[in-house]
Amino acid sequence: MSQRAVAVGLRVAQTLPVLIGVVLISFLLTRALPGDPAAYFAGVMADAESIEATRVKLGLDKPMPQQFIMYVGDLLQGDLGQSVGTGRPVLTDLAERLPASLELTLSALLLSCLIAVPLGVWAAVRQGSWVDHLCRVLVTAGVSLPTFFTGVLLIYIFYYLLGWAPSPLGRLDFIYIPPPHVTGFYLVDSALAGDAETFFATLRQLVLPAATLALFTLAPIARMTRAAMLTALSSDYIRTARAAGLPPRKVLYGYAFRNALLPVVTTLGMVFSFVLGANVLVEKVFAWPGIGSYAVEALVASDYAAVQGFVLAMAVLFVLLNLIIDLSYALIDPRIGFASK
Amino acid sequence: MTLTTRRSFLKAGAASAAILPFLKSLPAAAQAAETLVVVSGQTINSLDLHRVGTNRASYQVAVNCYDRLVTFGRKEMPSGEMSFDYSVLEPELAESWDISDDGLTLTFKIKPDAKFWDGSPVTAEDVKWSFDRAVSVGGFPTVQMKAGGLNRPEQFAALEDGTFQITLDFPSKLALPDLAVPVPFVINSKVAIANATEDDPWAMEYLHTTPAGSGAFKVARWDQGQQLVYQRNDDWVGGPLPTVSRVIVREVPSQATRRALIERGDVQMSFGIPDRDAAELADELTVYSTPIANCINCVGLNTIFEPFRDPEVRKAIAFAIPYEAIFQAAAYGRGKPLWGGEEEINDIAWPRAFPYATDMEKAKAHLANSGFPDGFDVPLSISLGLASWMEPTALLIQEALAPLGINVTVEKIPGANWRTAALVEKTLPMHLENFGGWLDTPDYYFFWAYQKDRLFNSSNYFNEEVEELTNETLHMPVDDPEYAPKLKRMFEIAIEDLPRIPLHQPALNVAMNGADGYEFWFHRQLDARPLGRSST
Numbered sequence: 001m002s003q004r005a006v007a008v009g010l011r012v013a014q015t016l017p018v019l020i021g022v023v024l025i026s027f028l029l030t031r032a033l034p035g036d037p038a039a040y041f042a043g044v045m046a047d048a049e050s051i052e053a054t055r056v057k058l059g060l061d062k063p064m065p066q067q068f069i070m071y072v073g074d075l076l077q078g079d080l081g082q083s084v085g086t087g088r089p090v091l092t093d094l095a096e097r098l099p100a101s102l103e104l105t106l107s108a109l110l111l112s113c114l115i116a117v118p119l120g121v122w123a124a125v126r127q128g129s130w131v132d133h134l135c136r137v138l139v140t141a142g143v144s145l146p147t148f149f150t151g152v153l154l155i156y157i158f159y160y161l162l163g164w165a166p167s168p169l170g171r172l173d174f175i176y177i178p179p180p181h182v183t184g185f186y187l188v189d190s191a192l193a194g195d196a197e198t199f200f201a202t203l204r205q206l207v208l209p210a211a212t213l214a215l216f217t218l219a220p221i222a223r224m225t226r227a228a229m230l231t232a233l234s235s236d237y238i239r240t241a242r243a244a245g246l247p248p249r250k251v252l253y254g255y256a257f258r259n260a261l262l263p264v265v266t267t268l269g270m271v272f273s274f275v276l277g278a279n280v281l282v283e284k285v286f287a288w289p290g291i292g293s294y295a296v297e298a299l300v301a302s303d304y305a306a307v308q309g310f311v312l313a314m315a316v317l318f319v320l321l322n323l324i325i326d327l328s329y330a331l332i333d334p335r336i337g338f339a340s341k
Numbered sequence: 342m343t344l345t346t347r348r349s350f351l352k353a354g355a356a357s358a359a360i361l362p363f364l365k366s367l368p369a370a371a372q373a374a375e376t377l378v379v380v381s382g383q384t385i386n387s388l389d390l391h392r393v394g395t396n397r398a399s400y401q402v403a404v405n406c407y408d409r410l411v412t413f414g415r416k417e418m419p420s421g422e423m424s425f426d427y428s429v430l431e432p433e434l435a436e437s438w439d440i441s442d443d444g445l446t447l448t449f450k451i452k453p454d455a456k457f458w459d460g461s462p463v464t465a466e467d468v469k470w471s472f473d474r475a476v477s478v479g480g481f482p483t484v485q486m487k488a489g490g491l492n493r494p495e496q497f498a499a500l501e502d503g504t505f506q507i508t509l510d511f512p513s514k515l516a517l518p519d520l521a522v523p524v525p526f527v528i529n530s531k532v533a534i535a536n537a538t539e540d541d542p543w544a545m546e547y548l549h550t551t552p553a554g555s556g557a558f559k560v561a562r563w564d565q566g567q568q569l570v571y572q573r574n575d576d577w578v579g580g581p582l583p584t585v586s587r588v589i590v591r592e593v594p595s596q597a598t599r600r601a602l603i604e605r606g607d608v609q610m611s612f613g614i615p616d617r618d619a620a621e622l623a624d625e626l627t628v629y630s631t632p633i634a635n636c637i638n639c640v641g642l643n644t645i646f647e648p649f650r651d652p653e654v655r656k657a658i659a660f661a662i663p664y665e666a667i668f669q670a671a672a673y674g675r676g677k678p679l680w681g682g683e684e685e686i687n688d689i690a691w692p693r694a695f696p697y698a699t700d701m702e703k704a705k706a707h708l709a710n711s712g713f714p715d716g717f718d719v720p721l722s723i724s725l726g727l728a729s730w731m732e733p734t735a736l737l738i739q740e741a742l743a744p745l746g747i748n749v750t751v752e753k754i755p756g757a758n759w760r761t762a763a764l765v766e767k768t769l770p771m772h773l774e775n776f777g778g779w780l781d782t783p784d785y786y787f788f789w790a791y792q793k794d795r796l797f798n799s800s801n802y803f804n805e806e807v808e809e810l811t812n813e814t815l816h817m818p819v820d821d822p823e824y825a826p827k828l829k830r831m832f833e834i835a836i837e838d839l840p841r842i843p844l845h846q847p848a849l850n851v852a853m854n855g856a857d858g859y860e861f862w863f864h865r866q867l868d869a870r871p872l873g874r875s876s877t
Contacts, residue, residue: 034761040760041394042480053479058393087395285595285597294566
């Protein structure tokens with residue numbers, strides 16, 4: 001057990017150079033952006049003098065190495081800096097917006113896994129049947145329909161025409177007040193507060209955007225499940241298992257599916273990471289106050305601290321995600337251990 | 342507190358702002374006659390206009406939550422829409438005011454019953470502190486104060502008995518109107534000073550999230566990036582009390598979503614809708630499209646670039662531009678045409694139609710006379726942030742100039758770089774521009790857009806006579822007998838020299854479904870005070 005702890009510790013230590021690299025690169029890249037934040041934030045009517053005053057106020061008049069040292073110094077104290085755009089500490093902004101994005105992304109992924117994995121398995125087992133064709137149609141549609149289009153289409157049908165969905169106004173309709181902050185996930189927080197009304201209101205708001213994202217993420221997961229299942233089903237150990245007379249259920253779920261899970265989990269990790277970045281369009285359509293729209297606004301305004309904070313938060317998230325996936329490999333497949341490292 | 346019933350909530354009435362966060366949901370009744378929901382695509386990033394980095398959408402907080410000494414009057418426009426009236430000044434916090442004969446001293450008497458939200462009276466010291474702040478913090482507020490000749494704290498004095506005095510360095514017709522723009526709003530200085538620190542003497546940190554004013558609305562909730570909830574201040578003395586008790590401004594970035602919401606009637610107002618939606622929704626909803634005062638969408642020809650130094654080239658382009666097609670394709674006919682005007686200048690209306698219209702024969706003749714008879718290659722730069730009107734306009738211009746041998750390549754510049762490239766460095770040879778001035782006089786427009794090195798003079802235009810005339814007219818009273826002749830001369834030169842070719846006056850579009858009372862204001866932001874619910 002301690003061996004595993006050491007292995008995990010080593011794995012975590014490996015992420016440090018990555019994070020240092022991210023800090024350096026995000027700092028340099030934001031400075032390399034062509035916009036001038038001082039000119040932007042000095043306002044529409046600013047003259048050269050007030051732009052200069054703004055530059056001093058933002059600390060951008062100092063030489064770059066000095067800016068970097070100050071940034072790293074703050075970072076070591078857990079201070080991500082102050083966003084000029086929102087006028088608040090970047091950490092506060094991220095803490096408020098990251099849960100919104102995560103709640104949406106995780107529910108979308110959960111939804112798409114619930115559909116895609118059984119669908120992929122079924123399609124592989126009944127290759128060439130109508131299920132297989134359905135899987136193919138869904139996958140093609142999911143890949144080829146851009147999320148902003150699906151989002152607007154769903155709003156048009158379910159909100160505008162049918163009136164089933166609530167107003168697409170973000171995480172909660174304006175008549176509700178957000179639940180007391182515990183985790184930042186409204187579903188969890190309202191459940192903790194025992195507030196069923198807010199819980200269901202949150203859930204209703206979540207359905208359309210989550211479905212939009214789920215349709216988009218369904219494709220790679222379903223395809224990967226199907227392909228991995230097909231490979232597993234045609235392998236020697238399945239033939240052996242079948243020849244040994246094991247019940248089909250045991251063969252399918254006990255051996256084939258478990259082996260097919262590895263590539264699916266890998267894909268899931270990748271899908272999660274790109275969806276977290278890609279859901280900015282869904283956030284815009286559904287007025288979702290997530291981290292994607294925050295980052296885009298910060299980029300447009302060349303709001304350095306906010307952009308750096310976003311990149312760093314994402315990097316940490318990805319590092320964590322990869323760590324979890326690596327660890328879950330060992331759980332799924334005992335052959336992959338940490339001892340070998 | 343969570344157990345508060347809907348009935349007791351209603352009894353609590355105006356005090357609800359304080360208990361609001363403890364309720365799970367607003368009472369259903371509040372949704373009806375008393376609440377108005379507005380959607381907008383812009384985000385409010387601060388509750389303090391004076392802060393560095395406060396964006397345009399946030400100016401509405403200064404309008405709705407704070408008072409100024411004076412405000413503009415209102416008038417009905419020929420289209421039947423209500424608009425601010427630049428020529429009339431009305432009291433807001435000031436009960437009356439007096440201008441000395443030399444025009445240098447403005448004395449204001451503050452309404453004795455004016456109170457801040459915390460119940461303390463509005464005093465001349467508060468006004469002085471707020472004005473000192475506006476001229477001291479730098480950035481946009483300071484620049485805007487300068488436009489009215491307000492430069493230093495020493496110009497402001499709090500006299501006894503609620504009297505406030507401004508001393509000007511020179512008489513200016515812009516001084517009083519500049520007090521009616523959103524910038525010189527009056528802050529509760531006692532509250533602000535109590536929350537100021539040594540590093541932050543103007544309480545920028547505190548007022549950024551916590552307004553302290555005397556305005557018609559208080560801020561009941563602000564969820565940054567999501568919504569702002571205004572709660573009526575029942576003790577407001579600045580004007581007629583708003584008829585709705587709560588206004589919710591919800592941010593919805595997607596145009597399509599905003600349109601679905603207003604069409605369904607789940608929100609009562611969609612502020613700043615695109616021209617296209619305005620044209621399409623005009624039949625089913627109440628849509629206001631008001632030409633924005635003192636604002637012109639124009640083509641800028643940068644006079645430091647060779648082909649555009651030649652006046653014949655500039656005229657050739659002015660005759661080649663397909664104005665009507667641009668007005669229809671880029672503005673969907675919303676706004677006001679600014680082409681094909683009279684040759685003779687008989688009035689001082691501004692923005693005015695220049696005497697150019699699409700005429701390819703004339704365009705060819707002018708180009709033939711120029712130093713570039715065979716045309717030239719030129720990039721036409723547009724801002725991606727304003728692509729909705731700039732892109733179709735640029736494509737139509739590109740198409741129209743091709744027969745003249747002028748090869749236009751459309752260059753798209755991201756929003757963040759646009760300001761730097763177009764306005765600060767002024768390095769774009771041919772570009773589109775849309776400056777609008779808050780103070781509604783032609784000389785004010787010339788000051789920003791035609792004088793050398795001014796921010797919006799993206800064409801690097803310089804003409805000695807225009808410099809001089811602008812300086813002379815800028816602070817001159819409009820009823821001065823010399824004013825109109827001088828302006829006409831300025832128009833003549835602008836029409837002849839053409840550093841900026843006007844296309845049309847853009848419109849601010851607002852759609853209403855179940856609300857009324859909309860008034861257009863020059864700051865182009867939501868003024869929630871006159872709004873009410875209507876039965877439709």
